[in-house]
Amino acid sequence: MKRGTRRIETQLAVIGTGIAGFAASIFALQRGLDVAQFGHSGAMAYTTGYLDLLGVHDQRVRTDPWAALDDLRRDEPHHPMSGLGNQTIRTAFDGFTDALGEMGIGYTRAGERNLSGLLPNGIAKPTLSVPDTMLAGITALETGARTLVIDFDGLQGFSAKAFEVNFAERWPALRSARLTFPGMENRQVFPEVLARSLETRATQDALAEAIRPLLNGAEYVGLPAILGMHAPDAVLARMQEAIGVKLFEIPTIPPAVPGIRLRECFERAFPEMGAKLEPQLKVANVEFGVSGATLYLHGPMEDLQVEASAVLLATGRFLSGGLRSDQHRLSETLLDLPIRQPEGRQEWFRREYLDPRGHPVNRLGVEVDSTFRPIGPDGDPVHEKLFAAGAILAHQDWARQRCGAGLAIATAYSATEAATAALG
Amino acid sequence: MNAMAKRIHEADVLVIGGGATGSGVMRDLALRGITCLLIDRKDLNAGASGGNHGLLHSGGRYAAADAETAAECMREGEILKRLAPECIDDCGGVFVAVEGDDVDFAARFPEHCRVAGIPCEPLTAAEAREREPALPEGIIAAYAVPDATIDPFRVVLENVGHAERQNDSRYLPHTEVEAFEIVDGTVISAQCRDRRSGDPIEIRARQFINASGAWAEKVARLAGCKDVSLLYSKGTLLISNTRVTNGVVNRLRLPDDGDILVPGGTVSLLGTSSVTVEDPDGVAPTIPEVDRILAEGAAMLPVLNETRFVRAFSGVRPLLKSAGSEADGRKANRGFALFDHEDQGLTNFATVAGGKFTTFRLMAEKAGDLVAQRLGNAEPCKTNVEPLPSGDALRWTEPGAAARDWFKRSDPTDMILCECEMVARSAVDTILQDAPGAEDHMSLKAIALRSRIGKGACQGAFCSMRVTSYLYDRGVYDSPDGLRLMREFVQERYKGVRPVLWGAQMPQAELAEILHCGLAGMDLAADEDGGTGK
Numbered sequence: 038m039k040r041g042t043r044r045i046e047t048q049l050a051v052i053g054t055g056i057a058g059f060a061a062s063i064f065a066l067q068r069g070l071d072v073a074q075f076g077h078s079g080a081m082a083y084t085t086g087y088l089d090l091l092g093v094h095d096q097r098v099r100t101d102p103w104a105a106l107d108d109l110r111r112d113e114p115h116h117p118m119s120g121l122g123n124q125t126i127r128t129a130f131d132g133f134t135d136a137l138g139e140m141g142i143g144y145t146r147a148g149e150r151n152l153s154g155l156l157p158n159g160i161a162k163p164t165l166s167v168p169d170t171m172l173a174g175i176t177a178l179e180t181g182a183r184t185l186v187i188d189f190d191g192l193q194g195f196s197a198k199a200f201e202v203n204f205a206e207r208w209p210a211l212r213s214a215r216l217t218f219p220g221m222e223n224r225q226v227f228p229e230v231l232a233r234s235l236e237t238r239a240t241q242d243a244l245a246e247a248i249r250p251l252l253n254g255a256e257y258v259g260l261p262a263i264l265g266m267h268a269p270d271a272v273l274a275r276m277q278e279a280i281g282v283k284l285f286e287i288p289t290i291p292p293a294v295p296g297i298r299l300r301e302c303f304e305r306a307f308p309e310m311g312a313k314l315e316p317q318l319k320v321a322n323v324e325f326g327v328s329g330a331t332l333y334l335h336g337p338m339e340d341l342q343v344e345a346s347a348v349l350l351a352t353g354r355f356l357s358g359g360l361r362s363d364q365h366r367l368s369e370t371l372l373d374l375p376i377r378q379p380e381g382r383q384e385w386f387r388r389e390y391l392d393p394r395g396h397p398v399n400r401l402g403v404e405v406d407s408t409f410r411p412i413g414p415d416g417d418p419v420h421e422k423l424f425a426a427g428a429i430l431a432h433q434d435w436a437r438q439r440c441g442a443g444l445a446i447a448t449a450y451s452a453t454e455a456a457t458a459a460l461g
Numbered sequence: 462m463n464a465m466a467k468r469i470h471e472a473d474v475l476v477i478g479g480g481a482t483g484s485g486v487m488r489d490l491a492l493r494g495i496t497c498l499l500i501d502r503k504d505l506n507a508g509a510s511g512g513n514h515g516l517l518h519s520g521g522r523y524a525a526a527d528a529e530t531a532a533e534c535m536r537e538g539e540i541l542k543r544l545a546p547e548c549i550d551d552c553g554g555v556f557v558a559v560e561g562d563d564v565d566f567a568a569r570f571p572e573h574c575r576v577a578g579i580p581c582e583p584l585t586a587a588e589a590r591e592r593e594p595a596l597p598e599g600i601i602a603a604y605a606v607p608d609a610t611i612d613p614f615r616v617v618l619e620n621v622g623h624a625e626r627q628n629d630s631r632y633l634p635h636t637e638v639e640a641f642e643i644v645d646g647t648v649i650s651a652q653c654r655d656r657r658s659g660d661p662i663e664i665r666a667r668q669f670i671n672a673s674g675a676w677a678e679k680v681a682r683l684a685g686c687k688d689v690s691l692l693y694s695k696g697t698l699l700i701s702n703t704r705v706t707n708g709v710v711n712r713l714r715l716p717d718d719g720d721i722l723v724p725g726g727t728v729s730l731l732g733t734s735s736v737t738v739e740d741p742d743g744v745a746p747t748i749p750e751v752d753r754i755l756a757e758g759a760a761m762l763p764v765l766n767e768t769r770f771v772r773a774f775s776g777v778r779p780l781l782k783s784a785g786s787e788a789d790g791r792k793a794n795r796g797f798a799l800f801d802h803e804d805q806g807l808t809n810f811a812t813v814a815g816g817k818f819t820t821f822r823l824m825a826e827k828a829g830d831l832v833a834q835r836l837g838n839a840e841p842c843k844t845n846v847e848p849l850p851s852g853d854a855l856r857w858t859e860p861g862a863a864a865r866d867w868f869k870r871s872d873p874t875d876m877i878l879c880e881c882e883m884v885a886r887s888a889v890d891t892i893l894q895d896a897p898g899a900e901d902h903m904s905l906k907a908i909a910l911r912s913r914i915g916k917g918a919c920q921g922a923f924c925s926m927r928v929t930s931y932l933y934d935r936g937v938y939d940s941p942d943g944l945r946l947m948r949e950f951v952q953e954r955y956k957g958v959r960p961v962l963w964g965a966q967m968p969q970a971e972l973a974e975i976l977h978c979g980l981a982g983m984d985l986a987a988d989e990d991g992g993t994g995k
Contacts, residue, residue, distance in 0.1 A: 083975055098985060158929075158944055160982045193876055194926050199933035203941050224873045290926055290980060355967040356975070364752070364963045383748045386962055386970075390955035391948070391984050396974075436978050 042340040045313060047073035049456055050332055050343055052323075052371065053351030053359070054316050055080055057427025057445035059303045061349050062312050063136045064129070064453040070460065073313040073343060075320050075334060080357045085162075085288035086171065086262060086295025087154045088144065088446075090130065091118070092163030092439025096393040100151050102165055102443075103127075115432040117448050118440065120407055126443065129450030134166050140306040142298060143169035143270045153178060155259070155287050157195050159203025163439055168295060170262070170269045174285035177257040183210040185255040186287070187248065189218045191226040194290040195261045214251045219243035231263040232294045235272055245279035255282060262286040262294045267305075269298060315341070319358075323348060323371055325420050347422035347456045350403070350411070351449065352429055359429040360402065367401060369429070374403050374411045374419060377431070395437040402431035408455035409448060422459055424452040467661045470633070472498035474832055475651055475666040477638055477680055478673035479503075480510030481613065481818050484620035485825030485844070486670050486832075487632070491624035492847060493833050493840035498630070498664060502637035502656060504898065504910055505617050508674040508741070510818060511910075512776020514698050514723040514730040516709060517541060517549060517609040518819045521556055521581070522716060524573035525566070530796050531577035534819045538609065541822065545849040547856070548615045552724060554608025554709030555589055559761055560599040567602035567713045574606065581606055593706050595764045608709040610723055613818060614858035618911060621897035622852040632897045634907070636662055641669070641684045641810075648684060648810050657902075668832045671812040672825075675741035675779040681812050686805040689812050693739070694778040697746040698732035699754060699961060702769040702918050705729040705762065712761045718750075719757025722765075726860025731758045731765065738777065746773035751960040770961040771918055772954075781815040799827045809835060854895030857888045857912035878931060879924035881917020886931065888912055893937065903937060904946045905929055906953070918966075921954045922973035926981060948983045 051061045054076025065072045090102040091109060099105035103123050110119045118126065127147055134144040144166050145152075153161035155174045167175065177184045188197035197213035204211050218226055219240055234240045248258060264286055265272030277284045288295060300316070307314040315334070318341065322333040332343040352359030352371060360376070361368055367376045367385075379385060385398040403411050403425045410418035411425050426448040428435055435441040474490055476483045479501030487499045501507060517538050520531030542549055558567040574581035582605040589603035590596045596603075624630045640652040648669045653662040673680045681689040704724050712720030718734045734750050751773050759765040781798055797816030813828040826842045833840060857863050864883035867875065875887045889912070893903055896911045905928050908914060914928060915921035929947045932938045938946075951973070962970050978984045 083972065085980060093985070156980060156982060158926075158981055159941075160944075160986065162979070162982055162985075191874065191876065193878070194923070194930050196930035196933045198936075199930055199938070199943065202933060202939060203944060225876045288980065290923065290976065354971055356971040358968075360967075362963045362967050364755075381748070382752075382963065386959050388956075388959070390952045390959075390977075393984060399974075436975050437984060439979075441979075 040339060042342055044342045044344070045073060046344045047071050047313065048346045048460055049073070049349060049453070050075070050330065050345035050347070051349045051351060052076065052320050052332070053353060053357070053427065054300070055351065055353050055357060055427060055445065056084070056442055057351035057353075057449045059299075060133050060446045060449035061351055061426055061453050062307065063133065064450050065456065066310055066312055067132070068453060068457045070453070070457060073345070074307070075315045075318050075332070077317055077319040077358075080353060081296040081300040082292035083356075084296040084299070085154070085156070085293070086168050087162070087164035087288070088130070088134065088166040088442035089163070089439040090126070090147065090165040090443035092151055093437060098163050100163070101149065102151050103149065113432065117405070117430040117433050117444060121447050121451055125451065126447045129447045130166065130443065132450065133446045137299070137302070140302050141268060142302050145169065145172060157200065157261070157287055157289055159200040165443070168269065168286070170264050170273045170286045172285065173257055173283040174259055174287060177259070177283070177285065178204075178208060181208055181210055182256045183254055184208070184212070184257040184259060185251060185253070186211065186213050186259040187251070188213070188215050188261060189226055189231070190215060191221065191224055192228070192231075192261060193225065200287070212253075212255065216247050219247065228261060228263050228289050228294045229266075229292060229297055232266045235263055236265045236267065241272065241275055242279060245276055248280050252280075252282060257283045257285065259285050259287050261289045266294065266298055266301060320371060325423070329422055346460055347424065349452055349456060350423065350425040350429065351427040354402065354428050367398070369403055372419070375414055376401055376403070395434040399434040399436070400432055403429050404431050409452035410455070422456070424456050426452040467663055469663045469665065470498055471665045472496050472630070473666065473836065474498070474668045474670060475500065475664050476670045476672055477651070478671070478676070479505040479617070479632065479634065480508050480672070480674050481617055481821035482674065482813055482816070482824050483670075483672035484617045484624075485821045486672055486813070486828050487630055488620040488624040489825045489829035489842060489844050490832060491627035491630045492843040493829065493838055494628065495833065495836060495838060496629045497624065498666065499621065499632045500636040500638070500653065500664070501634055504634045504907060505621065506614055506910070508676070509776040509778055510613055510617060510674065512696070512774055513613060513818055514721060514732050515610050515613050515725050516721065516723045517611040518817065519554060519606040519608045520577050520579050521554070521574060521606040521608065522711060522721070524570065524577045524579060525715065527796070528573070528577045530817070531579060533796070533823065534817065535577060535579050537820045537823050538607070540845055541611065542609060544847070545616060545619070547851040548612050548619065548849065549609050550724065550726070551609045552708040554606050554711060555584065555592060556604045556606060556711045556713040557589060557596060557600050557761065558602040558713035559597060560601060562601065562712070562714050564601060566715070570602075570604060570713060579606060592708065593710055595706055595762050596710070597763050602713055604713070608711070610709065610725055611818070612725070612859050614910065615855060616849070618855040618858065618897055619849050619852060622855055623850055625897065634898050634901055638680060638683060643684065643807070646806050646808050648807060667809060668835055669810045670828055670832060671810070672828065674814075675777040677779060677812050677814040681800070681802070684802070684807060684810050686800070686802045686807065686810070686812070688800055688802065688805055689814055690782045691814060692737060692780040692782050693741045694780050695736045695738045695744050695775055696733040696778055697750045697754060697773060697775045698730050699751060699770045700772045700774070701729045701731070702771050703727065703729070705764060705768055710762060717757065719754035720761065722758060722762060726862070728860050731755070741777040741779070744775045744777055745956045746775045746960045748960045769965045771920060771966060772916070772957040773960045774957045779814055797824045799831060801831060852895070854891040854899070855911070857884065857892065860913055860916075863888050863913055878927045879914045879917065881919050881924070882913035884912050884914050884924070889928065889931065893935070905932065905950045906946065909950065915950065915954055919969055920958050920973065921951050922969065922976050925951050926976065944986060947981070948986060951977055951983065
């Protein structure tokens with residue numbers, strides 16, 4: 038059988054299917070561009086579901102992310118967020134969470150202070166926006182409310198006991214219990230399977246019935262993040278009503294439901310919004326010509342050739358395949374964009390894993406100009422219509438700075454703004 | 462709380478050092494009916510016994526330079542193959558010379574082997590590549606020898622387990638000797654400290670054996686003995702993600718960096734460097750060492766250039782000082798010595814030092830003979846005839862063993878805690894219940910030492926969190942201390958991971974950091990308590 042080639046045209050080709058890529062597509066659509074998005078990454082399943090803006094600066098946890106951003110501009114002028122004003126960042130952040138809400142996953146709007154997002158080991162992290170399904174947990178911790186956290190037989194890496202023991206000093210009214218998930222006796226269970234199972238009314242009722250006798254005066258109940266996949270807010274409301282107390286989710290170790298929800302939500306909504314989305318296709322090659330770029334992709338059945346007027350690169354770092362290395366050199370995988378090379382491999386990582394300064398390799402990446410166009414060693418753009426956003430950018434350490442979502446969303450916002458302008 | 466409450470233990474013999482030799486002495490004596498207390502300042506195999514490639518030497522590597530050690534390796538290797546087959550993969554080995562290697566050295570190899578009593582079969586290049594397809598075209602000489610591999614963790618766990626089943630012999634981890642109480646040439650007790658709690662411990666015994674490996678000189682000096690003089694030779698090894706060769710592959714030349722590749726179950730170990738260091742404490746592999754070992758290894762096996770390495774580690778060989786050994790540890794005697802310390806004015810203290818993993822049983826036998834004679838015990842050594850049994854709680858250190866067991870059990874409720882190495886809850890349960898040290902507080906690190914947890918491609922990113930959760934569930938952990946122990950574990954693993962971070966390990970490292978910092982907040986927790994883990 039002869040292998041065919043499908044040709045499509047688009048104004049903006051977004052490469053990458055993480056938060057930055059999806060945010061870029063959302064903003065580009067809002068700006069009226071014709072958008073096509075490609076990627077192959079499953080890294081979304083590694084998120085907690087929390088959207089951080091800036092939680093740590095100068096090696097300290099910050100409660101006011103906006104003041105922290107002011108300090109970031111002063112201390113790290115090359116940080117990708119440093120070139121953007123707080124108002125722009127807020128507009129971008131709210132634009133993204135509003136879009137999520139419209140697509141069916143409610144998130145809190147960006148406030149003035151960071152929230153203490155609960156983590157599975159019984160600790161908290163600074164974050165700015167949380168799924169509506171996780172909000173009650175933050176209130177419960179803040180008020181020290183009588184709370185019951187539940188885990189399930191056969192669910193790995195989530196121990197309600199660990200959650201209770203580690204929060205004990207700060208949250209004495211916290212208790213833990215273990216249940217067998219309805220219909221899943223004597224087996225290993227996975228969050229994704231539990232979440233899909235909880236979309237049915239029968240499972241919701243059975244679980245609520247199992248929880249009710251354990252309440253013993255608890256005002257809140259915490260569960261691992263399993264409250265449905267496609268309509269978590271509706272599942273939350275139903276379950277709260279059935280149990281009679283406030284309910285919240287706690288992130289789990291990956292692959293975790295909050296990230297899978299986001300990915301499936303985008304994949305469901307984007308075609309309706311008019312974007313061409315190929316979430317399982319890897320871009321094999323990009324060639325730039327006078328009027329734009331040609332992208333080459335190899336699908337399972339046919340090849341795809343995309344003529345794009347502009348390209349936005351949001352391919353992430355090593356985990357998502359945007360960057361790679363051999364024994365001696367770091368490189369950008371798709372276009373071999375210049376990456377600053379340190380003196381040798383000993384300069385990539387520090388000697389101590391948890392050195393609060395973070396590892397230098399995390400701050401290496403694609404260098405861009407003020408309009409998020411990758412630049413060469415001479416400081417000039419590699420191409421007039423090539424833009425980059427998200428974790429692939431140099432001069433940031435999103436995991437340590439707790440700024441992953443902020444970085445992805447804000448740079449995607451500004452990069453699409455620049456791309457729109459460039460497309461006239 | 463009474464901080465000064467001193468714990469007191471008594472035994473016939475105190476054995477200091479939980480490596481191959483110390484555990485071997487413990488078993489040797491227990492089989493003669495003598496009760497031992499074995500202590501280690503850390504845990505089993507914390508020194509060279511856990512920092513080697515697990516090569517059960519045929520002796521071929523030493524045949525040219527040290528026929529005596531070579532012959533000793535050959536004899537001991539055969540005894541262990543017969544008596545501890547569960548711990549050994551009798552995979553055979555080849556010595557190969559590639560283009561550029563010394564042709565004359567290669568030609569003399571069979572004669573050196575003959576002198577040392579090592580069977581040595583010449584192979585054509587084609588035969589060598591048939592045995593080991595990864596070998597390159599340009600082989601100028603090749604010989605087959607009876608090399609094998611041994612699981613050093615399994616052996617030591619079995620030694621301790623077997624001894625504990627003989628009589629009241631016991632093992633105490635994290636117990637460090639600080640001083641000896643000596644009266645009229647007799648050691649009365651060892652004044653020790655529990656390194657975790659800081660509590661003092663007194664151990665009274667009739668005989669004291671110092672088998673502390675690279676720390677033997679320091680421990681001997683605590684007893685006032687100045688006759689033990691060691692050279693510390695740091696060796697670094699790389700661990701690959703998969704098994705590269707069928708058997709052991711040695712470069713046919715005088716020992717140098719990167720010239721042995723040793724299979725270990727489902728992985729391979731490449732080494733070894735030899736760098737003289739001042740202090741046996743705090744050694745860690747470096748990036749230049751790793752690069753040099755890999756470059757040397759790839760000259761022999763080009764496939765190593767494309768091999769994924771998941772970790773490096775270093776051990777310190779305790780070598781007996783001899784003429785010319787100061788400058789080059791490889792010239793030092795690989796033999797061992799038993800110091801009775803009588804010329805140092807002590808009657809019930811002895812040190813056994815030097816040697817090789819392959820010869821640990823013989824070292825233990827010699828030390829056991831001395832102790833038995835001093836105690837008036839006429840029982841002969843039995844470790845040369847009595848098989849080493851296989852304990853149910855001790856079989857989790859071999860790469861691949863946990864996976865085989867899990868598939869065989871096919872119990873849907875038995876969950877895998879470590880996916881890279883397929884270590885299930887049931888394995889952790891048996892370790893918690895029965896492994897040496899189980900009566901003590903078992904941490905993630907202690908379980909990892911007794912299994913393959915944390916040793917696969919993800920290097921502890923997921924399993925550290927899964928096992929920690931499980932230990933909370935089981936009540937083994939009941940305070941935030943469990944999170945501190947998890948942090949210490951991943952920090953320690955990282956020291957070996959860092960030098961091999963490139964290529965396919967970069968995504969792993971990135972994911973690990975996302976989990977450890979983003980989801981487990983380890984960087985911020987380290988901040989809260991000053992990052993010292995105290």
